Amino acid sequence: MLRAAWQERASLLCVGLDPDPARFPAVLKDEPQAIFEFCRAIVDATADLVCAFKPQIAYFAARRAEAQLEALIAHIHTHHPGVPVILDAKRGDIGSTASQYAEEAFARYGADAVTVNPYMGHDSVAPYLAWAGKGVILLCRTSNAGGSDVQCLDVGGEKLYERVARLVAEEWDGSGQCALVVGATFPAEIARVRAIVGDMPLLVPGIGAQGGDIAATVAAGQTVDGAGLILNSSRAILYAGAGEDFAEAARTAARATRDAINACRTAD
Amino acid sequence: MLRAAWQERASLLCVGLDPDPARFPAVLKDEPQAIFEFCRAIVDATADLVCAFKPQIAYFAARRAEAQLEALIAHIHTHHPGVPVILDAKRGDIGSTASQYAEEAFARYGADAVTVNPYMGHDSVAPYLAWAGKGVILLCRTSNAGGSDVQCLDVGGEKLYERVARLVAEEWDGSGQCALVVGATFPAEIARVRAIVGDMPLLVPGIGAQGGDIAATVAAGQTVDGAGLILNSSRAILYAGAGEDFAEAARTAARATRDAINACRTAD
Numbered sequence: 001m002l003r004a005a006w007q008e009r010a011s012l013l014c015v016g017l018d019p020d021p022a023r024f025p026a027v028l029k030d031e032p033q034a035i036f037e038f039c040r041a042i043v044d045a046t047a048d049l050v051c052a053f054k055p056q057i058a059y060f061a062a063r064r065a066e067a068q069l070e071a072l073i074a075h076i077h078t079h080h081p082g083v084p085v086i087l088d089a090k091r092g093d094i095g096s097t098a099s100q101y102a103e104e105a106f107a108r109y110g111a112d113a114v115t116v117n118p119y120m121g122h123d124s125v126a127p128y129l130a131w132a133g134k135g136v137i138l139l140c141r142t143s144n145a146g147g148s149d150v151q152c153l154d155v156g157g158e159k160l161y162e163r164v165a166r167l168v169a170e171e172w173d174g175s176g177q178c179a180l181v182v183g184a185t186f187p188a189e190i191a192r193v194r195a196i197v198g199d200m201p202l203l204v205p206g207i208g209a210q211g212g213d214i215a216a217t218v219a220a221g222q223t224v225d226g227a228g229l230i231l232n233s234s235r236a237i238l239y240a241g242a243g244e245d246f247a248e249a250a251r252t253a254a255r256a257t258r259d260a261i262n263a264c265r266t267a268d
Numbered sequence: 269m270l271r272a273a274w275q276e277r278a279s280l281l282c283v284g285l286d287p288d289p290a291r292f293p294a295v296l297k298d299e300p301q302a303i304f305e306f307c308r309a310i311v312d313a314t315a316d317l318v319c320a321f322k323p324q325i326a327y328f329a330a331r332r333a334e335a336q337l338e339a340l341i342a343h344i345h346t347h348h349p350g351v352p353v354i355l356d357a358k359r360g361d362i363g364s365t366a367s368q369y370a371e372e373a374f375a376r377y378g379a380d381a382v383t384v385n386p387y388m389g390h391d392s393v394a395p396y397l398a399w400a401g402k403g404v405i406l407l408c409r410t411s412n413a414g415g416s417d418v419q420c421l422d423v424g425g426e427k428l429y430e431r432v433a434r435l436v437a438e439e440w441d442g443s444g445q446c447a448l449v450v451g452a453t454f455p456a457e458i459a460r461v462r463a464i465v466g467d468m469p470l471l472v473p474g475i476g477a478q479g480g481d482i483a484a485t486v487a488a489g490q491t492v493d494g495a496g497l498i499l500n501s502s503r504a505i506l507y508a509g510a511g512e513d514f515a516e517a518a519r520t521a522a523r524a525t526r527d528a529i530n531a532c533r534t535a536d
Binding site for chain 1: 286326327330332334358359360361362363368371375385386387390391392407410412413414415416418419421422424431432435
């Protein structure tokens with residue numbers, strides 16, 4: 001589904017849906033389903049420009065808005081078929097509990113992929129992989145400053161994030177369902193991970209508001225066919241405009257980002 | 269709050285609330301709020317025997333039962349004041365998102381503590397610590413078989429879980445709000461962590477259904493005053509009975525577990 005989206009839509013851009021009501025335009029202030037309406041407007045304005053959408057569940061859960069998240073994902077599937085939905089949840093727990101989280105992500109919300117934390121090992125990831133056709137995106141090297149506290153520890157001559165990439169590529173991903181999160185703030189590290197994992201998809205947060213450089217990211221992470229990347233931007237697109245035309249502003253920002261990415265690719 | 273609960277209730281037992289409707293007694297089958305009613309019955313039957321309750325959020329989220337989780341935690345606070353509620357969520361994300369998860373755990377659900385994954389580093393933990401008086405329980409060494417895949421990697425002469433224990437004790441826990449998760453299946457490793465972290469509380473899952481040995485766990489993990497441990501049992505207590513008297517059966521199992529723990533303590 002992801003590979004088809006890359007090809008047919010000629011885009012590596014993923015729009016992250018991190019809805020913060022404090023930043024919504026005034027026109028939505030009295031809307032009871034404001035979180036859904038905001039995200040729906042962004043989705044409808046940008047769907048033809050993206051290879052995926054990535055709702056961040058914390059923004060919904062903090063505001064008792066699970067029903068709005070369900071409605072949002074259903075809206076994407078109904079009105080924009082072929083656009084995969086990545087539920088950004090970063091779950092990680094023992095097998096019996098992981099099965100419940102997989103049920104949450106794939107059955108309840110209907111997500112096509114979910115982000116998962118590797119710290120608890122292979123048997124904490126297996127219950128997601130048991131859902132055939134669903135994607136499992138493991139945290140590898142994250143874009144925040146503190147990411148290096150643990151991920152860059154040296155483990156026998158390589159860094160922990162490199163070992164995690166190797167574990168996923170060589171041992172956990174027998175079924176081709178896995179991808180990795182690698183932050184855009186560290187292009188040299190994206191290149192290291194790419195060298196380890198072959199053509200496994202990489203989800204790269206941190207372009208846009210977090211400051212990652214698009215050209216360096218694409219050069220470091222693209223596969224030989226100029227794809228292999230899901231480049232996420234959230235705040236720089238969601239809050240590109242603050243007025244009634246916020247969705248149009250988001251579209252303009254998304255198109256510019258998509259085009260900037262495509263200009264850096266060796267092929268498309 | 270935890271230290272007072274240890275002392276006043278003379279118990280190190282935590283009952284984990286992992287409600288699986290497939291295992292509920294027949295008497296609850298047609299109950300629309302079965303998850304809440306099951307957990308409430310367990311809570312009311314065991315509250316005087318425990319130092320904490322630990323609801324596992326995945327079991328609620330997989331079944332659209334967030335409102336029942338809210339009601340359950342409110343019930344504990346109202347009817348059993350002084351018993352801390354640990355929300356087992358194992359969250360882990362960049363700072364801006366972690367703030368949303370902290371809002372979910374502490375404001376929405378009213379939990380007294382939350383479990384957090386350390387893989388993303390200190391700035392992914394800080395937003396929880398910003399809630400004064402709330403507990404932040406970091407995953408260190410987990411009780412599942414795959415836990416060793418990443419946690420036991422050698423990082424410069426010590427294992428990753430030992431380094432995580434050291435990071436939390438020496439760098440992240442300036443305010444005394446932190447605790448660590450260390451599985452009961454590895455008593456020698458509990459002893460290693462105890463040696464690193466002084467009298468920091470340890471949440472120990474895996475006694476009961478997961479097979480951890482109580483005597484070895486208490487010997488390895490107790491502090492000099494015979495406390496320092498939150499020993500969690502979930503399934504062995506929740507599903508001790510399958511009939512109408514399931515809550516009484518849970519009470520009997522909880523009392524036996526509490527007493528077995530207390531018999532191993534050097535003091536109480």
